[in-house]
Amino acid sequence: MDRLSFDIAHLVAGGLVLVSFMLLYQDRLFALLNMFALQAVVLALSVGWQAYVQDAPHLYITAAITLAFKAIVIPVALHRIVARLGIHREVETVVATVPTMLAGIALVSLSMVVMLRVTQGADALAREDLAFALSVVLLGLLMMVTRRNAVSQVVGFMSLENGLILAATGAKGMPLVVEISVAFSILIALIVIGIFLFRIRERFDSVDLQALDESRGESR
């Protein structure tokens, strides 16, 4: 593989890690959603580049799904849900931002150490892709455990899932990648619909769904 293509793959995948970090840094819900859309765009670029490098046309489908679904549909839908449901516009954290970021750095270094040690036999592109992917996965997990609102947890989950897609496309010739990305998209769509239908605002202890049901005459 020539160096330029490696460099570009490295650049986009590294950019994905950086954007995952920026997701941790956001303290406004809308900014978070925008940042997530950016992450999806970066992921789409990365997948598209992998498709080109590996000469694997089916990966273009994954890239297109990512771009259309996660960069446009989901953020727009979540924007509207946040606006419609009057969800608190700030990201409520369990742990303050700075310790979270430090934990994030620790997780990234952990994944680099683990992945680089473990994948010594593999080719360079796959190695760095996996290391980046694991970082993104762990950062997504971190986000899910340090956030309170349902919406930001979902964003954390989607970020985690972006890491998985990165790993799956980095593993050259892996079958079922498109299927998996479709399955994930369905999953996410269900979550988003769930948030909307069940009006999950923040954590459950702060919302009285019974009262909502009663107000709509559905009480039981």
Add this chain to the structure above:
Amino acid sequence: MGLIGDLSIQITQMLVVLLLSPLLTGFVRVVKARLLRRRGPPLLQPYRDLIKLARKEAIVADGASWLFRAAPYLIFAATWVAAALVPTFATGLLFSWSADLIVITALLGSARFFLALAGMDVGTSFGGLGSSREMMFATLAEPALIMIVFTLALIAGSTQLSTVAGFMLSPEVGLRVSLGMALIGLVIVAIAENARIPVDNPATHLELTMVHEAMVLEYSGRHLAMIELSSQLKLLLYVSLIACVFVPWGLAPVDAGFSAHLVGVAAYVGKLAAAGILLALFETTVAKMRVFRVPDFLGVALMLGLLATLLRFVSRGL
């Protein structure tokens, strides 16, 4: 060229930075004024200010110790040396073996240390306030700078600026995320260190917001001139540093002829102008942030530095 030639280039370099730094500050002010549709001060105003200050009597507060009087010279010396070490138009300087990123960081650190001490020396409330804020920022800005230096050193295999610049010119460098992060981190550090908007406003004297100005409030006359000049030098230093590491094109290589040096000077002036315009643009488009937000802003630089160091390990050459 022999020793004489090297020495002459080194001396030229030292004089160039000293003479150009007020010009850069003046240029930024002019561009900023134009962007705000004001006419602004003349380009050479900083020189006039310096000369005027140097002529005036230096009044020292009653409670001031010797440190208060010595600090401006120490600060100026440290900053000047640091600025003179950064390759501006040529890499093959006589002292380039000592033009080490860590040395430069240390020199700037000691300058800051003396400035903070001097701020507290007189015992006024503003001085102490400025010093404590400066130190608060420094606890984040310096580690960030060190991490960025590490990143560059790991990538280029040396902390010596001329080697780094040479590496950046070679095709070895490639596209690296780490470098991008280091650049952004370095820009953030530079903005904070030079007391520019959004961290600090160089033109303010408002108690609640000033940081740098609060420390030097008690200075006057030639002491103030020294401090002003060193902060102008610092701005030039950071611009040269960024230019030398990230846009090293045009730098005259070692043993280059006279024409290459001319090209180097032209390129350098061009880079300074570009940096000045960018800085002015940036400063006019963002608002100053609250003092308590500054650690977050600098935290980004630190995080970028850490991340850049980490990501460097997965780049090419595994």
Add this chain to the structure above:
Amino acid sequence: MTALIENNVYLILFLPPATAVVLMMLPGYLLSARLNMASSFLTFLAAVSLFVAKPASGNYLLVDDLNIVFVVLNTFVAFTTSVFSASYIAHELETGHLSELHLRFYHTLYQVLLGAMNLALVANNIGLMWVAIEVATLTTVLMVGIYRTDRALEAAWKYFILGSVGIALALFGTILIYMAARPVVGEGLNGMVWTVLIVHVAKFDPALLDLAFVFLLLGYGTKVGLAPLHAWLPDAHAEGPTPISAVLSGLLLNVALYAVLRFKLLMAANPLAMAPGPLMETLGLLSLVFAAFMLYRRQDIKRMFAYSSIEHMGIITFAFGMGGPLANFAGLLHMTMHSLTKSAIFFAVGQIAQAKGTQKIDDIRGLTLSHPVLGWGLVLGVVAIAGMPPTGVFMSEFLVAGSTIARAPLLAVPLVIGLLVAFGALMWRLHGLAFGEPTGSTTPVAASSLPLVTHLGLVLLAGIWLPPPLVAWFQHVAAMLH
């Protein structure tokens, strides 16, 4: 008929989703419930026929002696649960907890879940298996939240989030397995086919396999309900409809465990990779001891038995982690017995909760007087699940403990402590529930107690007499598992 038997594996895969489509369009819950039962029964028959005619394995499907056990157990409990659910659901409709539309949704999902679990069990492709388990999880999430009370939604959300994390980790492990396989078996589909992997696994990079197994164990272990990733399990069991609690405990946990076992086999076949046993033993013991202590102070009856499920999954994981013919045999037996007993308990608990109108342990007293069949059924079930002789659970627990004492006496200490603590907690709670002055409503329940009686009968029978063919089969499978 022969054609049906030859295609039995497709039958168990496609009958449930086909039924689901019909159920989706079918109004009227009575007919739906019957169709649900009939379809589950047919699926069970098809699964049994796998013993007779084992289809050849392909790139996507695999039927071997190991998963036949799982499939048969799975479809059997699914069938009995559908019988239980028919009467349970009728009551929910009467009390207005669920509407007709909800029921249609419920029946459809029930069949989807059944199909997904069957697919996960017979999948030969580790990617396909992953997808199937994901679908199974999603359907149960929807079912847990079906009551739409705030607590049910919270349980569903928690389950969903933790389940998704588990799923994500498992996928990462799957990708790593593929990465390890790629240099040996080449790119493409082969790198995910289990039967291909097991042949070549000795040549895989051991470090990559190790890492993959850690992810897979954590990922699928979340689904098994292993501590410390068990947090979803008690909520999901307590807040969902009781048939779903029975299915979760009796089936879905087994399916996830089956996935772990498949990967354990891969690990065992590579001489350089780490031994998967100690990890599984640790997680198993941790879950056992933790859940045993958590059994005290439970207020909610379904939640208590959910913790009991964690405890038993811990025992089973531990047994499979120990490995060897005896421990594996014990693990298989225990898994079977636990599925039967725990679903029986949930059948009883579901009817009790309906009769008494509460799930709070303190409000339920003297069941043996007010509802003799239910009460004694519960007594028998809890006695069985606590591991008293002469039930099947006793036998399997005895075997686990026996082989542990013989091979790793130190590990036997926490194991036995955990078992005893759980025993004490269950007995203490049972005493209050079953005996004393009855409280609350004493109206008899109309629901059929047939599934309850069948399960308990089987468990008792297994404690007294195991049919030799079954023993032989289990021994054969235990040998397969190393």
